[in-house]
Amino acid sequence: MRSPFTFGWVLLLASTVAPATQAKPLNDAQLSDVVHTIDDRQRNSGDYRSLAYLETKEKDKTDTAREAIVYRRSEDEKLMILFTKPKGEAGKGYLRLDKNLWSYDPTTGKWDRRTERERIAGTDSRRADFDESRLQEEYDARFVEESKLGVFDTWVLDLKVKPGVDVAYPVVKLWVDQATGNVLKRQEFALSGRLMRTLYYPSWKKLYSESKKGDVWYPGEIRIYDEVEKANSTIVVLKSVDLRPLETNIFTKAWLESKSR
Amino acid sequence: MGQLLVIAFRNLVQHSRRTLLLGGAILGVTALLVLLVGLLNGIRSTMLESATTLMSGHVNVGGFYKVTAGQSAPVVTHYRELERLVRENVPEMDYLTQRGRGWAKVVSETGSIQSGVSGIDVRKEAGFRKVIQIQEGSLDALAEPGTILIFDEQAKRLGVRAGDQLTLSAYTLRGVANTLDVRVVAVAKNIGLLSSFNTFVPEVTLRTLYQLNDDSTGFVLVYLKDPKQVPVVQERLRRVLGEAGNLLMEPDPRAFWFKFQDVNREGWTGQKLDVTTWEDEISFIQWSITAITWLSYTLVGILLVIIAVGLMNTLWISIRERTREIGTLRAIGMQRERVLAMFLVESFLLSAAAAVAGVVVGLALCAALNAAHIHAPAALQLFLMREELHLLVRPSAIFGSLALILGCTTLIAVLPSFLAARMQPVTAMHRVG
Numbered sequence: 112m113r114s115p116f117t118f119g120w121v122l123l124l125a126s127t128v129a130p131a132t133q134a135k136p137l138n139d140a141q142l143s144d145v146v147h148t149i150d151d152r153q154r155n156s157g158d159y160r161s162l163a164y165l166e167t168k169e170k171d172k173t174d175t176a177r178e179a180i181v182y183r184r185s186e187d188e189k190l191m192i193l194f195t196k197p198k199g200e201a202g203k204g205y206l207r208l209d210k211n212l213w214s215y216d217p218t219t220g221k222w223d224r225r226t227e228r229e230r231i232a233g234t235d236s237r238r239a240d241f242d243e244s245r246l247q248e249e250y251d252a253r254f255v256e257e258s259k260l261g262v263f264d265t266w267v268l269d270l271k272v273k274p275g276v277d278v279a280y281p282v283v284k285l286w287v288d289q290a291t292g293n294v295l296k297r298q299e300f301a302l303s304g305r306l307m308r309t310l311y312y313p314s315w316k317k318l319y320s321e322s323k324k325g326d327v328w329y330p331g332e333i334r335i336y337d338e339v340e341k342a343n344s345t346i347v348v349l350k351s352v353d354l355r356p357l358e359t360n361i362f363t364k365a366w367l368e369s370k371s372r
Numbered sequence: 373m374g375q376l377l378v379i380a381f382r383n384l385v386q387h388s389r390r391t392l393l394l395g396g397a398i399l400g401v402t403a404l405l406v407l408l409v410g411l412l413n414g415i416r417s418t419m420l421e422s423a424t425t426l427m428s429g430h431v432n433v434g435g436f437y438k439v440t441a442g443q444s445a446p447v448v449t450h451y452r453e454l455e456r457l458v459r460e461n462v463p464e465m466d467y468l469t470q471r472g473r474g475w476a477k478v479v480s481e482t483g484s485i486q487s488g489v490s491g492i493d494v495r496k497e498a499g500f501r502k503v504i505q506i507q508e509g510s511l512d513a514l515a516e517p518g519t520i521l522i523f524d525e526q527a528k529r530l531g532v533r534a535g536d537q538l539t540l541s542a543y544t545l546r547g548v549a550n551t552l553d554v555r556v557v558a559v560a561k562n563i564g565l566l567s568s569f570n571t572f573v574p575e576v577t578l579r580t581l582y583q584l585n586d587d588s589t590g591f592v593l594v595y596l597k598d599p600k601q602v603p604v605v606q607e608r609l610r611r612v613l614g615e616a617g618n619l620l621m622e623p624d625p626r627a628f629w630f631k632f633q634d635v636n637r638e639g640w641t642g643q644k645l646d647v648t649t650w651e652d653e654i655s656f657i658q659w660s661i662t663a664i665t666w667l668s669y670t671l672v673g674i675l676l677v678i679i680a681v682g683l684m685n686t687l688w689i690s691i692r693e694r695t696r697e698i699g700t701l702r703a704i705g706m707q708r709e710r711v712l713a714m715f716l717v718e719s720f721l722l723s724a725a726a727a728v729a730g731v732v733v734g735l736a737l738c739a740a741l742n743a744a745h746i747h748a749p750a751a752l753q754l755f756l757m758r759e760e761l762h763l764l765v766r767p768s769a770i771f772g773s774l775a776l777i778l779g780c781t782t783l784i785a786v787l788p789s790f791l792a793a794r795m796q797p798v799t800a801m802h803r804v805g
Contacts, residue, residue: 170484224441227442227547279548301549339479340477
């Protein structure tokens, strides 16, 4: 069930990305297909729940580990992250409602509106790392080259933010595995062109979704490296992904508050 | 009256040991009072000067701009129009300037700090040069784009010196990550709390980092000829800016960064202006002034009580020793009022001489301490925003101290003097010893 790829997927790749495997640059249609596929494979068209382990290393600081539950609902782009461990962080959470990201701290009982681009719980991860992929909506893609990433043959794509769209990183560079269509590496650049973060996706997993009537792909692990402060990094491990429908009232402030009582 | 003065003077001279003891105590308290008042005034004046130069004008027109409800930035748009309104409506104004406000991660090869970033035009800010003491590099170089002034403490944490490169990393008004490489052109001496969380860059550099246009800034700083006019000007500016169609934030006497959470919680978008005073902007350290003031008052209060007990006791002894003298004076026709006045004049004469001497000693001590350029303790430097202690004694403070000491001592002398005056001449003359 969670095998990185299936026979069907291999067939799909063979049909859609065949020109690239023959070491030719992607044309516009193929490029669009590749980006669309990246988004589509991760989209569930339903509910999503997973356990997330976040391990953060920062220079001159003790390593920290956190455990959280991530809830998502594709229908209205809702997202909730509820921290469960360590004890001091338990009950804290983020809730995305109507394009607003709220953070809740049970020690004060207060809700604070945060920017969508804010670091999650002080780690190197961002809200977007836990959310569905929306590359095609947000960026214009350009094929750069074919290159080897370790043993993998990859397409390198440059993505530039579309006019009028607000994203944290206006330029993104992707290394897409030619064989699987999975993103293996992602680099994010600031407006100035400086490299800000590098993300590696060493494992991808899939799960059949009843709501999508197809497979949903998710990264089993994300390794995030801060490129401004080189010593800082975060590893996000996603486990126990469940695509069954969640309770209807789950994406509310009251529900999140109730978890810390 | 002349007679009374002579009697009082002779009596003081006759009981020289008692006079010296009590006079010395009054002198000490007065000198201490002058010193404390000088210290308090010095701290307050240093804080005012440092704060109004480095962090705030006497009155500020700032505010927040929100692109989305959850994303606020301390930015004022169309600031030239605001400057025009200020110029037209504040005749008390000495001069005005504007500064950018930001918060960024400052990164070096070996470390990083989170810090406030102020965008200034160093050529326009004469007061800035008076307060900032450059340890390394040049303040003039801060006029060049792509430069930064940091403080000694920050330089040590980042492991950089003048000439080294730093990277500023921040999010623009629209939440897009941006970075800017800047060159350290000046390392300034620490100025307390501000050294930990503020850096200065040219305003154009801050605009580049935050992608702001030429007509946007952080806040407009208004300096008045007389800082006492601050409340009046603040109230007038709120009214004028409101009438000009600007949305205003509710008055909130806190520094601007304390308001982020509240502003982000509110659902509005666009621009809201905030008119604050220098006291609002440094309210986070005002408690220290209040604490020092109350501590000083308590100390002076305790000393005054000791003096009061001493003086009263001395007068009681004096009256007891002079009971027969009082009886004789009353018997030869001196009225009760004159006896009362005699003792009051005596205590006043002693207090006045001692208090004046105390003021002189206090002033000399203040001058000596100022001349010694004493380094303030690290904890005090945090609030002073300066390394050196500075005592400031104003004439009003001298007269105030004198009046307080004289008033208290004379008041204390009233009861024993009144009791002395009430004595029956026969009873007084029969008193033995």
